Amino acid sequence: MSDSVENPNLASARLQPSASYSFTMRLHMPWHGSAFARVAGAIADAEAMLGAIDLVRVEAPDVVRDVTVACVDASRAEAVRELAGVRVDSVSDRTFLMHKSGIKIEVNSKLPLKTRDVLSMAYTPGVGRVSVAIHENKAKVWALTIKSNTVAVRSDGSAVLGLGDIGPEAAMPVMEGKGLLFKEFGAVDAFPLCLATNDVEQIVAILKAVAPTFAESTWRTSARRAALTSTGACGRSWTFRCSTTISTAPRPSCSPRCSTRCASSANGSRTSPSWSSAPAPPVSPAPRSCSPRTSAT
Numbered sequence: 001m002s003d004s005v006e007n008p009n010l011a012s013a014r015l016q017p018s019a020s021y022s023f024t025m026r027l028h029m030p031w032h033g034s035a036f037a038r039v040a041g042a043i044a045d046a047e048a049m050l051g052a053i054d055l056v057r058v059e060a061p062d063v064v065r066d067v068t069v070a071c072v073d074a075s076r077a078e079a080v081r082e083l084a085g086v087r088v089d090s091v092s093d094r095t096f097l098m099h100k101s102g103i104k105i106e107v108n109s110k111l112p113l114k115t116r117d118v119l120s121m122a123y124t125p126g127v128g129r130v131s132v133a134i135h136e137n138k139a140k141v142w143a144l145t146i147k148s149n150t151v152a153v154r155s156d157g158s159a160v161l162g163l164g165d166i167g168p169e170a171a172m173p174v175m176e177g178k179g180l181l182f183k184e185f186g187a188v189d190a191f192p193l194c195l196a197t198n199d200v201e202q203i204v205a206i207l208k209a210v211a212p213t214f215a216e217s218t219w220r221t222s223a224r225r226a227a228l229t230s231t232g233a234c235g236r237s238w239t240f241r242c243s244t245t246i247s248t249a250p251r252p253s254c255s256p257r258c259s260t261r262c263a264s265s266a267n268g269s270r271t272s273p274s275w276s277s278a279p280a281p282p283v284s285p286a287p288r289s290c291s292p293r294t295s296a297t
Contacts, residue, residue, distance in 0.1 A: 046079035168194035
């Protein structure tokens with residue numbers, strides 16, 4: 001009796017073909033139908049799933065086709081190379097093509113610069129007046145800049161997905177993906193902030209330094225999150241929402257449990273985030289009040 005019969009759950013537990021391992025192969029093959037039947041059979045034997053089949057051109061007596069397959073892993077895409085009479089010109093990894101040249105996210109201008117007047121208001125000299133207004137009243141930064149709708153997606157690359165400590169550079173594609181989700185599903189402008197340090201105190205200093213730019217910041221894929229949380233953060237990660245400073249004072253709107261944690265941390269060697277209770281000006285989308293924020297992995 002086979003394993004699948006003895007254990008009916010075994011078959012469903014096996015890895016299934018997915019778009020994560022999808023490839024497009026350019027194939028030269030004879031025109032007659034049996035040639036493609038052999039290609040389809042080889043794909044099935046490799047436990048891959050046949051997708052799009054596109055005719056590129058006819059080169060009598062051969063035909064050139066682009067064949068897309070979804071595989072369990074990268075090695076399965078090589079199955080058709082051993083077929084007699086079929087030549088593989090190229091194999092394109094669709095996942096890598098999606099990431100090529102950083103095409104997932106970008107910074108776009110929402111204000112077309114079509115006239116000199118628009119340029120002089122968006123940039124110098126007109127923009128100087130806006131800077132002076134913010135200097136006189138820092139709360140205006142929420143209404144007059146992108147801050148109210150901007151999130152930093154942070155990582156030090158020490159716990160990226162299931163890959164472990166692979167460094168901040170390797171964390172970039174994942175953080176870009178999170179930024180894409182923020183934009184597509186929440187209309188929030190999010191940008192990766194991958195840190196080349198594992199030192200908790202340095203991370204805290206960096207977060208203090210970038211707080212004037214971002215309305216929110218989320219901490220993802222870091223093995224240091226436990227250490228950061230122990231400094232008095234609300235929930236699982238810090239959200240530097242209304243403050244650019246770090247102090248040992250508990251957050252005014254902390255829950256009793258979090259106030260206890262912050263107070264106990266204040267007696268230790270580490271510091272905890274402080275939060276300003278000053279209301280932010282109404283903007284659209286309006287920044288949320290300074291209530292405890294949590295971020296789950």
